[in-house]
Amino acid sequence: MTAHLKKAELHCHIEGAAPPALALVQARKYNVDVSGIIEDGAYVWADFSHFLKCYDAVAELFRSEEDYALLAEAYLTELALAGTVYSEIIVSPDHGNTIGIGSDAYLRGLSAGIEAAKAKTGIEGRMIITLIRHMGPEAAERTALYAAKRQHGLVTGLNLAGEERMHNVADFARAFDIARDAGLGLTIHAGEMAGAFSVRDALDHVRPSRISHGVRAIEDADLVKRIADEGVVLETCPGSNVSLQVFPDFASHPLRALHQAGCRVTLNSDDPPFFHTSLQQEYEIASQVMGFSDDEINGMTRTAIEAAFVDEATRRRLLAAL
Numbered sequence: 001m002t003a004h005l006k007k008a009e010l011h012c013h014i015e016g017a018a019p020p021a022l023a024l025v026q027a028r029k030y031n032v033d034v035s036g037i038i039e040d041g042a043y044v045w046a047d048f049s050h051f052l053k054c055y056d057a058v059a060e061l062f063r064s065e066e067d068y069a070l071l072a073e074a075y076l077t078e079l080a081l082a083g084t085v086y087s088e089i090i091v092s093p094d095h096g097n098t099i100g101i102g103s104d105a106y107l108r109g110l111s112a113g114i115e116a117a118k119a120k121t122g123i124e125g126r127m128i129i130t131l132i133r134h135m136g137p138e139a140a141e142r143t144a145l146y147a148a149k150r151q152h153g154l155v156t157g158l159n160l161a162g163e164e165r166m167h168n169v170a171d172f173a174r175a176f177d178i179a180r181d182a183g184l185g186l187t188i189h190a191g192e193m194a195g196a197f198s199v200r201d202a203l204d205h206v207r208p209s210r211i212s213h214g215v216r217a218i219e220d221a222d223l224v225k226r227i228a229d230e231g232v233v234l235e236t237c238p239g240s241n242v243s244l245q246v247f248p249d250f251a252s253h254p255l256r257a258l259h260q261a262g263c264r265v266t267l268n269s270d271d272p273p274f275f276h277t278s279l280q281q282e283y284e285i286a287s288q289v290m291g292f293s294d295d296e297i298n299g300m301t302r303t304a305i306e307a308a309f310v311d312e313a314t315r316r317r318l319l320a321a322l
């Protein structure tokens, strides 16, 4: 059982945290037919490309600052009830533009939700702006320039998500340079839908302190050693990986092997209801299915706080709370 353990999360896409029941409420509110993406109370998708389309369709159901405030508040409150002290949500200001409210209103809504959850439960939250790989490097640079203005205090990092099999990380190096110069923390989705070379690509061209997923580094022993030696933190999401068939089952998942090799690993939910998981369940899987001890799991939570994109005073306070 892990209910008694404190928890921290570095990797959850906020639109991907919307439960189907909430998506249905939003669909009714905006008179949208969601029969193609929700069946019997669950999201419907067949493979990664289809998942991304389903994700975008769900994101389209959140259209106002208030919608985003409620989504963030509901998600973080649920995390806090499960003993979570810290959460970084991955956000996409490009989406604010797509739905017409603009990036600022989108981030204002999410910030309000984070603050409301903190006021109620004490959970600390931050936002990581993501570039969308399949939208290409030009759009990415625009988004990075926007992130670099740092107008929203809770934005502390930059990520690259989307279709990993498109483009090379070098194409996004300028966007990451802009973010690094602005003092944002850097992380990149790699080693999820593409192999070890993709993780190497991210490390060589951007040198992020964290890799989102990174689990397919296991295909290359030298790379695993490099990750361990350089102290790169892996935001692993086992439930997501099994759901997307990156690995056929938890017994084949490399979390244990990466941990044993000395890699700094953390537990995350990615897009919880899409993958029939939650942060609490990821902790349970690590404990009950993968056999990690409470001490080992607490070590992962500590790693998450050590690698969090927060100011040092907040980090010290969070570490003391563990």
Ligand SMILES: Nc1ncnc2[nH]cnc12
Pocket (backbone or CB within 6 Å): 013, 016, 055, 161, 162, 163, 189, 192, 240, 270, 271
């Ligand atoms: N697991 C994932 N990988 C890449 N991009 C994503 N966007 C939302 N979830 C994602």
Ligand SMILES: [Zn+2]
Pocket (backbone or CB within 6 Å): 011, 013, 161, 189, 212, 270
């Ligand atoms: Zn992700």
